[in-house]
Amino acid sequence: MTFVPFEMERWQSIHEHAVDLNLSESGVHPLTLAELVELADIERGALDGLLLEYVQSNGGQLLRERIAAIYPGAAAEDVVVTNGSAEANFVAAWDLAAQGGEFVFMEPNYFQIRGIAENLGVPVKSWWLDQPSWDADLAALEELVNEKTRAIFVCNPNNPTGRCFGDEFIAGVTAAAERVGAWVLADEVYRGAEHHGEETPSLWGSYDRVIAVSGLSKAYGLPGLRIGWAVAGDGHAERLWARKDYTTISPSALSEYLAGAALESRARIALLERTRGILNTNWQVLQAWLEERADLFSWRAPEAGAISLIEFRREVDTGALAEALRRDESCLIQPGCQFGLPRHLRLGIGPPKARLEDGLDRLARVIDSTVLADEQGVGS
Ligand SMILES: Cc1ncc(COP(=O)(O)O)c(C=O)c1O
Structure with a gap:
């Protein structure tokens, strides 16, 4: 291949x-580090004393609780902390590819998952947004999804169009997936970076087979921390964690500490x-x-x-x-x-x-x- x-x-x-x-x-x-320290009110002594150890490999309890708090109904056990949302996408796509079947991939998009799927030999069908409006054609999605579909991959808010899709989109995507028992992976790394300030609804909670992926690189302006996450219910986070044991083991201790501070509610706002x-x-x-x-x-x-x-x-x-x-x-x-x-x-x-x-x-x-x-x- x-x-x-x-x-x-x-x-x-x-x-x-x-x-x-x-x-x-x-x-x-x-x-800069100094700007984050000031904005999040981090004590210098806390940084000086930070042990540069391997941290809990799926992410420490405090950080996972702070991430879970962004997703109504999610618990810390539903969260896996990863090295960037790129790693969350990778372990999720790897796990879904291992289950056989085909992927349906929203386009235009960030091509990471498409490339991973192709490199793992998974057939991929493109679901194109309409041009030039970049509206989502949910009827076209319905036609693409069939018994072979293992997962539908969407990016919302969308890279590269900057479109944000709301409740009608979520209902349409989850209905198409539910009809055939497919998973939905929602890459939501731009969530929180809405120009108007109204947060795009997460697909999390709309259907039990949803993996919501996000991270600190885009909306939070902290790409160098390399902190991302996947949120998945019903023990699925555990499956992603098992894959992550083979990739990077744990997040960096320094990044995990700073990410926890960045996601404290006042700092996050x-x-x-x-x-x-x-x-x-x-x-x-x-x-x-x-x-x-x-x-x-x-x-x-x-x-x-x-x-x-x-x-x-x-x-x-x-x-x-x-x-x-x-x-x-x-x-x-x-x-x-x-x-x-x-x-x-x-x-x-x-x-x-x-x-x-x-x-x-x-x-x-x-x-x-x-x-x-x-x-x-x-x-x-
Ligand atoms: C849609 C999307 N997902 C994931 C990523 C990976 O970002 P990171 O690993 O820094 O979170 C990017 C980066 O551009 C992206 O645009």
Whole structure:
């Protein structure tokens, strides 16, 4: 079997620390350790005395209780703490793949689970959101799901569209799954990063075969802690934990401690407010930039996440454009060709405002010198 690489992650990991400006990130500008210590009122002595041991491998009791508190009806036993939501997705997809059958995968999406499934030899059917509204076609989902479907994978709020889906979506997805006894894995890592501040409902609690995945990387601005989690009922968390014994054993002791402090209710609210402030300020910047170029792009305003998906109104090689921007202007963006949308760009709106403005200036220069110059050349 040919190995399918994770093209988007590799593009980011090679270049994100080498460029001046990174607009490829989907989370807000991270906090420093000092900012987190202040915001969460952490005592310096507590950090100095922290034992750098292996912690409880599914996550310590306090952290699991704080995570469970975000999900009504969940208990600490329903939670497995992982190294990023990426590990939660991995152990869950690995476990579901071992049960046989097919996966149904919402698209557009973050391609991690699709790649894992393909690399494990699991057949994957794509369930595409409608373009350009990015509405969810629940009737189409019903048609895709059959007795072979082992699991439906959704991302809500969605990467890369920034759409948030509510109760009707949850009812439709769980009804389709329940009809055939399939699992639903809901990657909810952007939950809490809604621009309007109203938290997207979790799929948790809507059906007994739901695995809700999330973490601190996006809505909380703490990707370097590498703390994620899966919440799953009826002893299923235990199954995921058993898989995790083979991957990374336990979270880092330092990250677990800091994550516990970040999820204390007052600190959690402050972190989410910080995120919302950045997103609302920066969306205004991007929106103004787009409105000046409405003949070039179409877009739907994102509802959540530090991401915005914009579409060229004409054929453009977005891979070549992103490469020219990186090479000539030291600025990184995410070309849509890496996630099945060759005319789209995904732009991160999480950096400090001045850096976003600088990055957009550089993108405008490259568009002028490539896309628009080519067109003028053709016309002349
Ligand atoms: C939808 C989605 N899920 C999971 C991840 C992995 O994030 P992390 O492991 O940092 O929580 C990402 C990262 O971009 C993502 O966009």
